[in-house]
Amino acid sequence: MHHHFLLYKPFGYLSQFIYNLKRNKKLLGELHDFPEGTMAIGRLDEDSEGLIILTTDGMMSEIVRSKKVEKEYYAQVDGDITDESVQQLQNGVEIGFKGKKYITLPCKAFKINGVPDLPERGKKIRDERHGPTSWVSITVTEGKFRQVRKMTSAVGFPTLRLVRVRIGNIQLGNLQPGEAIEITEINV
Secondary structure (H helix, E strand, C coil): CCCEEEEEECCCEECCCCCCCCCCCEEHHHCCCCCCCCEEECCCCCCCEEEEEEECCHHHHHHHHCCCCCEEEEEEEECCCCHHHHHHHHHCCEEEECCEEEECCCCEEEEECCCCCCCCCCCCCCCHHHCCEEEEEEEECCCCCCHHHHHHHHCCCCEEEEEEEEECCEECCCCCCCCEEEECCCCC
């Protein structure tokens, strides 16, 4: 029988259980006593946080990572993001990927009014004295390396904080950073 978990990946952790390079990195396995063979489905980079699905069932990985499943992110960006920039995100923007130019697929994007209800991040983000920040929701069906960060930078609003809040039908909800809950099935 397989085990599945929802985890709020905190800032500063790698989305993996084994790290063979000699640097001292924080890994997901330090957060909870997961069963042997548990793996992350998809990744969030070390600086990103939020919802990640863990499973002992390798077949689930293909389903969740497919282009049929939406992944929604809340990005806190440097500056007050404009409607024009949000429109550019929706239409697709040019980013670098593996040394080539890549146009992102059209996606859903909208400016979030105010600050979303998220836990404080462990590492402080610069304060308002350095200029305004704003939040945008970006929902993609693809997941190129650091894609959402590259997208906001491409429209002139670099990402300061990135939180994945939804994978398909599964929401981050009230999970707190580092918290894992076991679920009976992955229904994206």
